[in-house]
Amino acid sequence: MGNGLRTLSIDIGGSGIKTFVLDEQGNPLTERLREPTPEKPTPDAVLQVLSGLIDKQGEFDRISVGFPGVVRCGEIRSAVNLDPSWIGFNLADALSQALGKPTRVANDADVQGLAAIEGKGVELVLTLGTGLGSALFTDGHLVPNLEMGHHPFRKGRTYEEYLGAASLEAKGKKKWNGYLQEAIVNLERLFSYRMLYLGGGNAKRIEIDLPPNATTVPNVTGLLGGIALWHD
Numbered sequence: 347m348g349n350g351l352r353t354l355s356i357d358i359g360g361s362g363i364k365t366f367v368l369d370e371q372g373n374p375l376t377e378r379l380r381e382p383t384p385e386k387p388t389p390d391a392v393l394q395v396l397s398g399l400i401d402k403q404g405e406f407d408r409i410s411v412g413f414p415g416v417v418r419c420g421e422i423r424s425a426v427n428l429d430p431s432w433i434g435f436n437l438a439d440a441l442s443q444a445l446g447k448p449t450r451v452a453n454d455a456d457v458q459g460l461a462a463i464e465g466k467g468v469e470l471v472l473t474l475g476t477g478l479g480s481a482l483f484t485d486g487h488l489v490p491n492l493e494m495g496h497h498p499f500r501k502g503r504t505y506e507e508y509l510g511a512a513s514l515e516a517k518g519k520k521k522w523n524g525y526l527q528e529a530i531v532n533l534e535r536l537f538s539y540r541m542l543y544l545g546g547g548n549a550k551r552i553e554i555d556l557p558p559n560a561t562t563v564p565n566v567t568g569l570l571g572g573i574a575l576w577h578d
Contacts, residue, residue, distance in 0.1 A: 352367050352368070352405060352406040353572055354400065354406040354447070354572075355368050356412070356569075357454060357457070358411065358412065358414060358454065360427035360477060360511075362380050362383055362547075362560075363382075363383055363392065363396060365379050365403055366403065366569055367403050367533060368569075371573075372573035376404060377413065383395070387428040388429045388432075390511065393441075394568075396441075397444075407447065408447055408449070409442075409448070409494030409548055410450055410452075410575045411441070411444065411449065411451040411452070412451075412568055412569075413451055413452070414453075414476070414477060415427075415432070416453065416493060417451050417491070418435070419438075419561070420436050421435070421438075422434070422436075423491075426496070426506075449577065453479065455471055455473045455480050455492075456488055457568060457571040458471060458481070458543075458545050458567045459481035459488070459543065460574035461563075461567045461574060462543040462563045462571070463543065464541065465483075467484070467541070468482070468485075468538060469538045469541045470539040470541075471483075471542075472494070472509075472545070474551075474570070475546040475547045477506045478495030479495065480492045495535070500528070505529055508522075508529070509522070509525055509526060510527040513525070514548060519551055520553075523552065523553050524554075539559070541561070542560040542561070544556075545562065545564070545567055
């Protein structure tokens with residue numbers, strides 16, 4: 347059967363929407379395509395952009411989506427960096443009905459983590475993008491919907507307020523890196539993780555020396571993890 351089941355992997359972000367098709371081993375079969383997230387990122391607007399991207403991806407058998415917010419059974423429960431109209435929207439059902447393919451949706455950091463982790467001990471994943479995504483794993487098992495970014499960090503403000511893209515732009519790279527260093531110290535104390543993985547579009551802006559139990563992962567990991575949503 348050639349490459350077996352083909353998975354369309356979708357990564358919806360605050361600034362960009364990305365897609366490609368993976369084989370059953372998680373190897374890319376098509377070019378990674380990207381379009382900017384619509385200025386008013388409602389479900390209809392995002393699905394319209396997705397429709398154009400999907401038309402260029404050829405054949406696939408099933409769909410995996412990483413979404414920047416809390417997801418329960420395919421339904422969006424939070425969407426801080428998109429539009430409030432996402433709350434209560436069942437993205438899995440909408441895509442399944444539109445494309446006639448089975449669809450699984452998970453938090454984008456969870457999906458990235460599934461591709462990045464080794465599956466040993468406590469592992470934490472942070473995605474540095476428009477906002478701050480997070481995923482926690484114990485022996486390869488996901489603790490879903492952690493949403494670390496919205497927890498208080500310093501001076502009554504959240505991790506996301508210090509480590510999101512708006513802070514990087516407003517405060518500059520040096521200060522942002524200082525906040526990241528402080529956050530890593532905090533989070534290691536909190537979770538006693540074996541390994542920390544730093545991904546997302548702004549991971550390339552990291553200039554601090556990372557501790558031995560921390561590493562960066564490429565942004566494409568957010569798409570590659572799509573195959574893991576089907577590992578029952």
